[in-house]
Amino acid sequence: MKIAIVCYPTYGGSGVVATELGLELARRGHEIHFITYRQPVRLALLNPNLHYHEVHVPEYPLFHYQPYELALSSKLVDMVKLHGIELLHVHYAIPHAYAGYMAKKMLKEQGIKIPMVTTLHGTDITLVGNHPFYKPAVSFSINHSDVVTSVSQDLKDETYRLFDIKREIFVVPNFIEVNKDKLAGLPCKRSQMAGDNQKIITHISNFREVKRIPDVVKIFNEIQKHIPSKLLMVGDGPEREPAEKLCEELGIMDKVIFFGNSNEVNEILCFSDLFLLPSQTESFGLAALEAMATGVPVISTNSGGLPEVNREGFSGYLGNVGDVQYMAQKAVEILKDDETLATFKQNALKVAQEFDIQKIMPMYENIYRRALKQQ
Numbered sequence: 001m002k003i004a005i006v007c008y009p010t011y012g013g014s015g016v017v018a019t020e021l022g023l024e025l026a027r028r029g030h031e032i033h034f035i036t037y038r039q040p041v042r043l044a045l046l047n048p049n050l051h052y053h054e055v056h057v058p059e060y061p062l063f064h065y066q067p068y069e070l071a072l073s074s075k076l077v078d079m080v081k082l083h084g085i086e087l088l089h090v091h092y093a094i095p096h097a098y099a100g101y102m103a104k105k106m107l108k109e110q111g112i113k114i115p116m117v118t119t120l121h122g123t124d125i126t127l128v129g130n131h132p133f134y135k136p137a138v139s140f141s142i143n144h145s146d147v148v149t150s151v152s153q154d155l156k157d158e159t160y161r162l163f164d165i166k167r168e169i170f171v172v173p174n175f176i177e178v179n180k181d182k183l184a185g186l187p188c189k190r191s192q193m194a195g196d197n198q199k200i201i202t203h204i205s206n207f208r209e210v211k212r213i214p215d216v217v218k219i220f221n222e223i224q225k226h227i228p229s230k231l232l233m234v235g236d237g238p239e240r241e242p243a244e245k246l247c248e249e250l251g252i253m254d255k256v257i258f259f260g261n262s263n264e265v266n267e268i269l270c271f272s273d274l275f276l277l278p279s280q281t282e283s284f285g286l287a288a289l290e291a292m293a294t295g296v297p298v299i300s301t302n303s304g305g306l307p308e309v310n311r312e313g314f315s316g317y318l319g320n321v322g323d324v325q326y327m328a329q330k331a332v333e334i335l336k337d338d339e340t341l342a343t344f345k346q347n348a349l350k351v352a353q354e355f356d357i358q359k360i361m362p363m364y365e366n367i368y369r370r371a372l373k374q375q
């Protein structure tokens with residue numbers, strides 16, 4: 001199949017999922033065209049089946065806001081015609097599903113019928129898309145997609161609850177490449193990060209309010225009172241600076257490293273002992289799955305789709321949003337002796353295997369077949 005993938009090219013989970021999906025589809029022989037405003041961060045283009053087309057938005061002083069949707073939908077029309085693309089797969093409803101719908105309409109006028117698959121990722125439904133300014137356009141785009149998927153059952157339920165959706169939503173969970181050989185080949189430079197007697201606790205996110213970064217710091221503050229440990233903070237966003245200040249106030253700055261954005265997520269996870277994700281909500285929690293696939297247990301909240309990924313008392317523990325004490329106490333339980341930690345590490349890997357890319361990919365291929373058949 002010839003498929004156009006539209007996504008955000010940044011470090012966010014939706015862009016990562018879209019990129020990894022495209023890479024695997026290309027390996028499986030499909031011709032994949034990424035269409036976005038910058039090369040996606042995880043996109044390595046060395047495969048003849050992979051193509052990247054940049055959307056340029058000409059700056060014009062008359063426009064207070066430059067019209068990206070217009071440029072994207074025009075680019076989609078041009079690329080579909082030029083490359084004979086058969087299907088659009090748009091990740092994140094705003095504005096991708098909207099632009100995709102416009103492209104479909106323009107192409108139809110020119111006698112080209114093309115189906116559009118929309119994948120909902122979470123914040124496009126639970127945080128941003130739900131805003132009254134966007135809601136009608138998001139409902140419209142979802143209802144006019146040919147097939148709609150969501151990354152968890154919880155997100156599917158939320159979408160039906162928050163929007164007036166008249167069509168079926170298929171759950172296709174996020175996935176991960178569980179490759180033990182690849183892990184074994186990673187340079188695990190643990191000694192550079194912490195002493196032999198210290199445990200390494202990691203958090204990775206975009207440091208937005210929804211991630212409850214102060215809770216990450218507070219949970220770690222409690223843990224380090226009982227277990228010699230270091231906290232690695234990976235990522236960047238508005239909550240980073242206040243978090244650095246909080247660490248200073250708590251007198252734990254020497255135990256916390258703020259890395260900023262990093263392309264070495266696997267290298268960092270390979271020497272981590274525990275992953276913290278105390279988010280207000282997560283439609284799925286891809287970062288938690290990435291940790292688990294590297295054999296790192298997870299302490300998370302029980303919000304949104306997180307219970308579909310992290311399993312209480314098996315791959316980690318899940319607390320109520322804001323229950324720092326519970327999450328810290330359970331973290332200490334996991335880290336208190338090597339045997340317990342080793343069991344949780346094995347369990348985390350076991351759960352991650354349920355989401356192996358090879359199991360999830362056929363679900364997307366079936367979705368594409370269904371969308372094409374509907375034309």
Ligand code: GMT
Nearest residue numbers: 012013014121122123282283284285286
């Ligand atoms: O977590 C974020 O703020 C980024 C956001 C995104 O749109 O990239 O992540 C969402 O999509 C990910 C991939 O499907 C999910 O794993 C995240 O849970 C989801 N984030 C939220 O629901 C807050």
